[in-house]
Amino acid sequence: MAKLATVGSHETLTTISREEILARLQDRALALVNVMPVDAFKAGHILGSVNLPIADIPTKARQLLSNFNQEIAIYCAGPT
Numbered sequence: 001m002a003k004l005a006t007v008g009s010h011e012t013l014t015t016i017s018r019e020e021i022l023a024r025l026q027d028r029a030l031a032l033v034n035v036m037p038v039d040a041f042k043a044g045h046i047l048g049s050v051n052l053p054i055a056d057i058p059t060k061a062r063q064l065l066s067n068f069n070q071e072i073a074i075y076c077a078g079p080t
Helices: 017-022 038-042 054-064
Strands: 001-006 013-014 028-036 072-073
Touching: none
Parallel strands: 028 072
Antiparallel strands: 001 013, 001 072
16 A cells, blocks of 8 residues: 655545556556565565655655656655
8 A cells, every 4th residue: 555645736645446456557646665674675575666764854855856747656665
């Protein structure tokens, strides 16, 4: 499961299934963000996702997520 939001939106977060994430892997309108520590991300992550550890969100989120029309799916586990 992942949480889905739109950058810059004040909408509430919704939960999306693993199946929906897999179906949308090629969708450029979706940014897939893994919030695990760097070591955990290196050990396993969903191909195409970006790593943004929770501690780095305040300082690095705008650099990694600059498209404010993009949906973001946030997850915190590997590809299993």
